[in-house]
Amino acid sequence: MGCRERAAKTDLLRIVEIEGACAPDPRGTLPGRGAYVHPALACLDLAVRRRAFPRALRVPGPLDTEALRHCVGQATP
Numbered sequence: 001m002g003c004r005e006r007a008a009k010t011d012l013l014r015i016v017e018i019e020g021a022c023a024p025d026p027r028g029t030l031p032g033r034g035a036y037v038h039p040a041l042a043c044l045d046l047a048v049r050r051r052a053f054p055r056a057l058r059v060p061g062p063l064d065t066e067a068l069r070h071c072v073g074q075a076t077p
């Protein structure tokens with residue numbers, strides 16, 4: 001979704017919307033719509049800049065991605 005590179009779903013991180021924020025769902029167990037990005041800051045930032053998350057998750061407003069960035073940043077130093 002971010003860089004538009006093709007990838008297997010198993011290589012991607014599922015993102016869901018929780019109370020106006022993007023939340024990572026690494027096990028794919030949370031309910032609702034999911035958006036998929038590579039678990040890398042570059043891909044995540046690209047998706048944020050394209051406003052891909054509100055579009056993919058069908059929410060009207062901007063989504064907070066700080067917690068998500070923090071999480072992905074720790075996973076990929």
Ligand SMILES: [Zn+2]
Nearest residue numbers: 002003038043
């Ligand atoms: Zn990507």
